Amino acid sequence: MSTAPTLLSVERLSKSYGGVHAVRGVSFELKGGEILALIGPNGAGKSTCFDMLNGQTRSSSGRIKLLGQDTTGRKPREVWRLGVGRTFQITATFPTMTVRENVQVALLSFRRQLFNVWASTPRFAEVEAGHLLELVAMGGYAERPCGELAYGDLKRLELAIALANEPKLLLMDEPTAGMAPRERIELMRLTARIAREKSIGVLFTEHDMDVVFEHADRILVLNRGTLIAEGSPEQVRRNPEVRAIYLGEGLVYDARHREGASA
Amino acid sequence: MAFYVVQFLTGLASAASLFLVASGLSIIFGVTRIVNFAHGAFYMLGAYAAYTLTERLSGAFGFWAGILGAALIVAAVGVLVEMILLRRIYHVPELFQLLATFGLTLMVEDLVVLIWGPSDLLGRRAPGFKGAVDFFGQNIPTYDLFLIVLGPIVLAALWLMFQRTRWGVLVRAATQDRDMVAALGVNQKWLFTSVFALGVFLAAFGGALQIPRDAVNHAMDLRIIVDVFVVVVIGGLGSIVGAFVAAVLVSELNAFGILIFPKISIILVFLVMAVVLIVRPWGLFGKPEAAARRTPGLTLNPWRPLTTQERMLALAGLILALAVPLVAGNYALTVGSEIAIFVIFAASLHFLMSVGGLASFGHAAYFGLGAYGVAFLAKLAGLPMLLCLLLGPLLGVLGAAVFGFFAVQLSGVYFAMLTLAFAQIVWSVAFQWVELTGGDNGILGVWPEKWAASPSHFYCLSIGIAALAVAALRVLVFSPFGFALRANRDSPLRSEAVGIDGKRIQWTAFVIAGGIAGVAGALFAYLKGSVFPDSLGISLSVDALVMVLLGGVDTVSGAVVGAIIYKALSIWLVSQTDLSKLVLGGVIILIVVAFPKGVVGVLETIRNRRRSHSKDSSLLRSQIESAE
Numbered sequence: 001m002s003t004a005p006t007l008l009s010v011e012r013l014s015k016s017y018g019g020v021h022a023v024r025g026v027s028f029e030l031k032g033g034e035i036l037a038l039i040g041p042n043g044a045g046k047s048t049c050f051d052m053l054n055g056q057t058r059s060s061s062g063r064i065k066l067l068g069q070d071t072t073g074r075k076p077r078e079v080w081r082l083g084v085g086r087t088f089q090i091t092a093t094f095p096t097m098t099v100r101e102n103v104q105v106a107l108l109s110f111r112r113q114l115f116n117v118w119a120s121t122p123r124f125a126e127v128e129a130g131h132l133l134e135l136v137a138m139g140g141y142a143e144r145p146c147g148e149l150a151y152g153d154l155k156r157l158e159l160a161i162a163l164a165n166e167p168k169l170l171l172m173d174e175p176t177a178g179m180a181p182r183e184r185i186e187l188m189r190l191t192a193r194i195a196r197e198k199s200i201g202v203l204f205t206e207h208d209m210d211v212v213f214e215h216a217d218r219i220l221v222l223n224r225g226t227l228i229a230e231g232s233p234e235q236v237r238r239n240p241e242v243r244a245i246y247l248g249e250g251l252v253y254d255a256r257h258r259e260g261a262s263a
Numbered sequence: 264m265a266f267y268v269v270q271f272l273t274g275l276a277s278a279a280s281l282f283l284v285a286s287g288l289s290i291i292f293g294v295t296r297i298v299n300f301a302h303g304a305f306y307m308l309g310a311y312a313a314y315t316l317t318e319r320l321s322g323a324f325g326f327w328a329g330i331l332g333a334a335l336i337v338a339a340v341g342v343l344v345e346m347i348l349l350r351r352i353y354h355v356p357e358l359f360q361l362l363a364t365f366g367l368t369l370m371v372e373d374l375v376v377l378i379w380g381p382s383d384l385l386g387r388r389a390p391g392f393k394g395a396v397d398f399f400g401q402n403i404p405t406y407d408l409f410l411i412v413l414g415p416i417v418l419a420a421l422w423l424m425f426q427r428t429r430w431g432v433l434v435r436a437a438t439q440d441r442d443m444v445a446a447l448g449v450n451q452k453w454l455f456t457s458v459f460a461l462g463v464f465l466a467a468f469g470g471a472l473q474i475p476r477d478a479v480n481h482a483m484d485l486r487i488i489v490d491v492f493v494v495v496v497i498g499g500l501g502s503i504v505g506a507f508v509a510a511v512l513v514s515e516l517n518a519f520g521i522l523i524f525p526k527i528s529i530i531l532v533f534l535v536m537a538v539v540l541i542v543r544p545w546g547l548f549g550k551p552e553a554a555a556r557r558t559p560g561l562t563l564n565p566w567r568p569l570t571t572q573e574r575m576l577a578l579a580g581l582i583l584a585l586a587v588p589l590v591a592g593n594y595a596l597t598v599g600s601e602i603a604i605f606v607i608f609a610a611s612l613h614f615l616m617s618v619g620g621l622a623s624f625g626h627a628a629y630f631g632l633g634a635y636g637v638a639f640l641a642k643l644a645g646l647p648m649l650l651c652l653l654l655g656p657l658l659g660v661l662g663a664a665v666f667g668f669f670a671v672q673l674s675g676v677y678f679a680m681l682t683l684a685f686a687q688i689v690w691s692v693a694f695q696w697v698e699l700t701g702g703d704n705g706i707l708g709v710w711p712e713k714w715a716a717s718p719s720h721f722y723c724l725s726i727g728i729a730a731l732a733v734a735a736l737r738v739l740v741f742s743p744f745g746f747a748l749r750a751n752r753d754s755p756l757r758s759e760a761v762g763i764d765g766k767r768i769q770w771t772a773f774v775i776a777g778g779i780a781g782v783a784g785a786l787f788a789y790l791k792g793s794v795f796p797d798s799l800g801i802s803l804s805v806d807a808l809v810m811v812l813l814g815g816v817d818t819v820s821g822a823v824v825g826a827i828i829y830k831a832l833s834i835w836l837v838s839q840t841d842l843s844k845l846v847l848g849g850v851i852i853l854i855v856v857a858f859p860k861g862v863v864g865v866l867e868t869i870r871n872r873r874r875s876h877s878k879d880s881s882l883l884r885s886q887i888e889s890a891e
Binding site for chain 2: 054075076077080081086088092093094095096097098101104105106108109110113114115116117118119120121122124145146161164165
């Protein structure tokens with residue numbers, strides 16, 4: 001994995017709102033095919049970090065490099081053009097379109113057809129849209145109105161939309177929030193599989209530690225805007241500071257893991 | 264110097280009434296989220312009621328009792344309106360509320376003429392404030408001084424009421440989050456009613472106070488409502504202090520604008536408003552609006568292109584329309600041409616509203632620009648008709664490109680207000696630049712050439728262009744551009760995250776809609792043989808809005824049906840009754856209450872229900888069969 005190129009490098013990224021320092025001097029790197037989790041308590045600055053990475057929020061200082069290009073201060077749509085897909089903590093889709101049309105919109109933007117006034121969108125890149133939906137196991141829902149979907153399905157649709165520009169980096173803000181336990185595991189397995197196959201780097205935030213420790217190659221721990229730990233799942237789990245601040249002591253998870261290790 | 268001071272004081276005195284009306288509108292909007300178009304009507308009712316009461320009641324006490332009594336009576340009317348009408352429509356989209364209150368305004372305009380007659384009424388002078396004060400040789404009416412003092416007193420009283428009383432705390436809480444207030448067990452119904460009553464009281468009080476200064480007439484509602492919109496937008500919707508500051512600002516701009524730039528005095532206010540909205544889109548004292556909670560289940564059925572069968576049906580309809588000249592007379596054909604022109608106009612606004620989510624309240628600007636474009640080319644440049652029809656709308660395109668660039672930076676109510684302001688700017692240019700436009704006298708003698716001159720030929724031309732325009736807009740809706748526009752309407756966050764430059768898409772849509780409205784205007788100029796500033800006016804903009812909402816804003820081509828029904832109905836009503844506004848207003852309100860999805864929307868719902876019903880039963884049948 002060390003031979004893979006660096007996709008994303010973040011240097012001393014900071015954001016303050018008035019006197020409040022939401023994010024302070026965060027630095028890290030992410031390589032292709034790597035799955036990196038960003039965890040921390042509520043208000044740690046995870047979402048702010050995410051919003052700065054794809055240009056939703058302007059950083060106060062620091063530098064973001066995507067694929068060797070400096071993208072600090074670029075707009076979300078420009079970051080997207082460089083090959084970054086994003087899913088949101090609260091899903092953002094197009095509720096008045098069908099599931100397939102949702103993906104088609106992303107596809108026609110990717111192919112720079114936005115100002116095409118003649119073609120018929122319902123027939124635009126139907127096959128590719130179908131493939132993307134199959135990829136996230138939503139093939140059977142293609143003609144359904146997006147507004148009717150259950151929340152877990154919306155999350156998968158969002159993933160399909162995020163994959164439409166053949167991204168090299170996926171930013172997923174709490175990808176499994178609001179989903180049933182089985183759906184969570186399925187969605188993350190799916191994401192991990194796609195990431196490995198296509199050598200996509202994934203950065204995600206998550207509160208479900210089962211999901212984090214099972215799928216992340218590496219974990220960053222954020223607290224009050226500062227990076228307090230970084231390392232493999234094992235290293236992070238053992239870190240006393242992380243336990244004190246976030247994971248807590250004597251977790252059920254811990255017990256289960258010990259059982260698993262001894263078994 | 265003394266002259267300027269007096270001018271300043273006159274401005275301050277005018278600000279008092281404006282502030283009263285604007286603060287009422289602002290308070291109502293803050294809590295109920297209804298932009299009350301009828302606020303001007305309540306202002307007018309207040310003035311008329313005060314006129315009657317002060318004529319009946321004698322003496323100084325009678326006068327002041329009459330003023331207050333008028334405001335209280337109108338407030339009671341407001342309570343009735345709230346309980347009977349508004350309670351039914353709090354849950355519908357804000358545009359429909361605006362439409363319903365517009366219908367109310369139409370009704371009040373006719374009722375006022377019915378009760379008080381059409382001529383201007385001169386009210387009594389205020390007892391005790393009949394004279395004037397001498398100020399270095401300039402006269403200041405003492406009544407003006409009274410108003411100057413009254414404004415801040417009302418502001419202070421309102422401020423105390425909102426800060427110090429339990430009711431005021433509830434109102435402020437509801438302004439921030441009415442769902443939360445309801446969840447806390449507050450009886451929302453009466454809170455809304457009382458807030459509406461207060462707002463209407465302020466409007467009527469403002470109107471009543473005007474009678475010693477101005478004649479009472481049945482057009483004062485529209486005049487004040489435009490000023491009030493400007494005031495609340497500059498001050499910030501929902502802010503009372505903002506309403507006060509903006510009322511003073513607007514009144515002073517009016518007072519001094521006439522001195523400094525007599526030519527563009529009307530424009531000045533709107534220019535200031537446009538600048539404020541661009542620099543601070545939520546007004547000087549307003550707060551950025553939280554994203555509206557989407558009403559779920561409203562637009563669940565995705566649009567789809569017409570099926571072959573439906574296309575055949577549309578084609579048959581077109582052929583039928585083209586066959587009308589075989590049976591109809593000249594008058595009917597002229598009416599038919601007018602309807603066709605308004606189909607084009609309404610369809611262009613519908614595209615902007617339903618696909619783009621941009622409800623323009625000044626779409627007539629581009630209609631009128633197209634008409635003036637034709638008039639200039641035909642009269643000044645002497646170009647042939649076909650060339651005029653092609654090039655005239657370019658003036659609409661140009662206007663839409665300039666104004667649209669600024670307008671799409673905003674959204675929602677503020678977008679509506681800014682487009683209204685731009686339309687008023689264009690209107691006042693046409694009105695005041697007499698050398699070029701002939702001002703109120705318009706440009707006459709824009710007649711079609713021989714080949715299109717007969718009513719039947721012109722009718723066929725109009726129908727043909729209307730069919731082309733509607734078909735082109737449909738293609739656009741289902742094109743990638745249409746989807747990009749809809750994507751941005753559905754979720755600006757998601758569309759930006761998939762690389763869509765929403766503002767540029769919206770701007771382009773605005774220009775396209777402006778151009779098509781310009782085509783309608785160009786035809787209109789030839790139909791009427793003349794162009795007047797009216798073709799840029801607010802009432803035409805509102806007509807278009809009504810057509811769109813009547814047809815159904817969530818449909819692809821509802822505006823076509825809406826335009827036909829509305830235009831035919833209004834032309835027929837004008838020929839049948841003197842009280843056409845009363846009937847039309849009633850019909851509009853009925854539609855909003857009974858069919859908020861519009862005519863086409865209702866038809867689609869029925870069809871979808873039937874379709875899903877038959878699907879269900881066939882599914883059931885197949886299940887039963889397989890079970891057997």
